[in-house]
Amino acid sequence: MKVAIMYFSSQHKNTKKLLDALKETYDVTLFDVTDVKDVELSDYDIIGLASGTYFGNYSKKLLEFAKMHLPQKKKVFLINTYGALRAIQKDVKKIIADKQCELIGYFGCRGYDTYGILKYVGGIAKGHPNQKDIENVKKFLKNIINK
Secondary structure: OOEEEEEEOOOOOHHHHHHHHHHHHOOEEEEEOOOOOOOOOOOOOEEEEEEEOEOOEOOHHHHHHHHHHOOOOOEEEEEEEEOOOOOEOHHHHHHHHHOOOEEEEEEEEEOOEOOHHHHHHOOEOOOOOOHHHHHHHHHHHHHHHOO
């Protein structure tokens, strides 16, 4: 089972921390949408879209990359880190539907957030993603692969 994950992770690299843990455990290929200009994903069986939450949504860079490079009719899962509120999934789900892909799962967990006024109070969700979050995302991917 070939698994690729397209991701965007900035600021505290919360999402990347989860993905690095997945890479240590599973044979997954990671594509940082800020480093990859062109990618062929049609050979992958399952594709993940992973992002932190930015202004209540998945990263615009990830969404644009998915619009351009997500192949038709693939199995897709989502991973999201957030400070207080999970990302609204309307935009990413529209891309998945437009590509006639099947959404097969979602994993979300808190991530350290110091955006805006939060930096004045030292941020929120300090220490996240933590070891429990990492173990949970590993279980999530195991279930996705074994479906």
